[in-house]
Amino acid sequence: MNVLFVENLRFLDTTLRDGEQTPGVSLNPNQKLEIATKLADIGIDVIEVGSAAASPGEREAIRVISDAGLPAEICTYVRALPQDIDLAADYGADSVHLVIPVSDLHIAKKMRKTRDDVAQMAWSAVEYAKSRGLVVELSGEDASRADQSFVRHVFTEGVQRGADRLCFCDTVGVLTPEKIMQFIPPLAKIAPLSIHCHDDLGFALANTISALKNGASCAHVTVNGLGERAGNTPFEEVVMALEVLYDYRTHIRTEEIYHLSSLVSRLTGVPLPVNKAIVGEMAFTHESGIHAHGVIREPSTYESIKPEMIGRNRRIVLGKHSGSASVEAALTEMKYAPTDHQLADIVSRIKQLGDAGKRVSDTDLMAIADAVLAIECNPVIRLQQFTVVSGSSMIPTASVTLNINGQELTGAATGDGPVDAAMQVLRKSIADVADIRLEEYHVDAISGGTDALVEVTVRLSKDGKIITSRGARTDIIMASVEAMIAGMNRLLEGKA
Numbered sequence: 393m394n395v396l397f398v399e400n401l402r403f404l405d406t407t408l409r410d411g412e413q414t415p416g417v418s419l420n421p422n423q424k425l426e427i428a429t430k431l432a433d434i435g436i437d438v439i440e441v442g443s444a445a446a447s448p449g450e451r452e453a454i455r456v457i458s459d460a461g462l463p464a465e466i467c468t469y470v471r472a473l474p475q476d477i478d479l480a481a482d483y484g485a486d487s488v489h490l491v492i493p494v495s496d497l498h499i500a501k502k503m504r505k506t507r508d509d510v511a512q513m514a515w516s517a518v519e520y521a522k523s524r525g526l527v528v529e530l531s532g533e534d535a536s537r538a539d540q541s542f543v544r545h546v547f548t549e550g551v552q553r554g555a556d557r558l559c560f561c562d563t564v565g566v567l568t569p570e571k572i573m574q575f576i577p578p579l580a581k582i583a584p585l586s587i588h589c590h591d592d593l594g595f596a597l598a599n600t601i602s603a604l605k606n607g608a609s610c611a612h613v614t615v616n617g618l619g620e621r622a623g624n625t626p627f628e629e630v631v632m633a634l635e636v637l638y639d640y641r642t643h644i645r646t647e648e649i650y651h652l653s654s655l656v657s658r659l660t661g662v663p664l665p666v667n668k669a670i671v672g673e674m675a676f677t678h679e680s681g682i683h684a685h686g687v688i689r690e691p692s693t694y695e696s697i698k699p700e701m702i703g704r705n706r707r708i709v710l711g712k713h714s715g716s717a718s719v720e721a722a723l724t725e726m727k728y729a730p731t732d733h734q735l736a737d738i739v740s741r742i743k744q745l746g747d748a749g750k751r752v753s754d755t756d757l758m759a760i761a762d763a764v765l766a767i768e769c770n771p772v773i774r775l776q777q778f779t780v781v782s783g784s785s786m787i788p789t790a791s792v793t794l795n796i797n798g799q800e801l802t803g804a805a806t807g808d809g810p811v812d813a814a815m816q817v818l819r820k821s822i823a824d825v826a827d828i829r830l831e832e833y834h835v836d837a838i839s840g841g842t843d844a845l846v847e848v849t850v851r852l853s854k855d856g857k858i859i860t861s862r863g864a865r866t867d868i869i870m871a872s873v874e875a876m877i878a879g880m881n882r883l884l885e886g887k888a
């Protein structure tokens with residue numbers, strides 16, 4: 393047993409309520425059901441699915457999720473108003489997160505009431521919700537800026553009137569672990585207490601863990617830390633901090649965390665920062681050449697969490713720090729067998745991309761390797777010079793000098809655009825040698841962005857023989873020329 397925490401810590405996930413209050417996020421009932429199903433599956437105890445008073449769509453979501461029979465308590469946010477509580481009960485929720493402002497600022501400015509009015513509202517609402525058969529979590533909004541004796545007063549009487557649980561809300565993210573040591577223990581003695589934190593100053597995780605150490609028994613969390621403004625306490629961070637740093641066994645199926653995180657990011661349309669703890673793209677990515685060597689020999693040298701724990705894989709990417717040994721290792725793993733000359737060409741292209749500030753992913757590496765390995769050692773056609781000009785007041789024109797079987801040959805051609813002009817001039821220049829046709833032309837921007845690596849795929853034919861060839865460069869025209877020349881050489885050498 394871990395003495396720091398209560399024995400069965402619980403999680404209330406509010407991705408579908410507070411998380412949905414992230415500016416710009418709106419989920420339909422089916423999307424909410426998909427996320428709720430995954431939340432229940434991963435081991436969340438209570439799912440706050442929305443706010444019944446907010447809209448008909450919210451109510452439908454509550455109904456759909458309540459009817460799904462998930463193995464989790466289905467909770468909905470309500471104000472201390474009978475009409476909100478009626479909607480929660482009528483649409484099938486198991487419990488209510490009954491929120492009442494407790495700071496003088498909120499009571500005076502938002503509610504325009506007195507402390508006594510607000511306390512009476514809260515207690516009557518608790519009694520009413522209990523009369524409607526709901527489990528009640530009575531929640532003090534802006535509790536971290538409230539007079540703590542008033543919070544204790546509202547909570548103590550609230551529990552006497554029937555509240556099952558309590559919640560301390562750090563609504564604007566101003567708690568500190570030091571304040572928590574003062575505020576939380578007396579409240580946790582009244583009834584099971586939840587902690588609800590916001591990340592305005594980046595303290596949400598630390599505050600949540602501190603509250604759990606000081607007697608709170610449930611953490612309010614959201615997947616990926618979604619939520620109003622800077623967001624709520626990230627679910628994945630609390631779980632992994634407990635598991636890894638405090639050696640506390642949660643009942644969460646951690647190996648599903650990455651899948652859940654990706655699902656929520658996709659459905660909400662909120663991308664993850666690449667360096668986000670636990671679930672960010674770079675969280676288990678090493679650039680080869682720096683730490684990769686150590687990680688390959690012994691992962692714990694540069695990893696505090698095993699990626700498999702959350703259903704991820706370690707990735708080694710290449711960049712300007714990569715040596716030829718690590719590039720070769722990566723290529724061998726992908727079943728490429730470059731010659732020394734080809735390897736040197738691949739390494740130099742990776743370093744060029746790295747110097748231009750880019751990472752080289754596995755897909756990028758494959759594109760580069762395909763392009764380089766397609767270049768013949770003793771090609772029939774060698775490129776000596778290539779120029780293309782285009783603009784708003786001219787016909788795109790390309791000129792090329794090729795060395796074909798030792799003979800220099802220069803040509804020019806126009807086209808519908810610079811790429812077309814490039815393709816035309818290459819075909820025209822070798823027309824005397826062979827009749828090669830361009831059957832298909834395709835471009836992929838591998839990593840996105842106008843300065844990214846571009847992969848051009850061409851399908852060429854000669855005398856009924858068809859081959860596919862690729863070029864990979866940051867310059868689309870040079871990638872096209874590279875793909876064409878590599879393909880033409882293969883057709884001319886008969887190596888289709």
Ligand code: MN
Binds near residue numbers: 563588590620
């Ligand atoms: Mn909140």
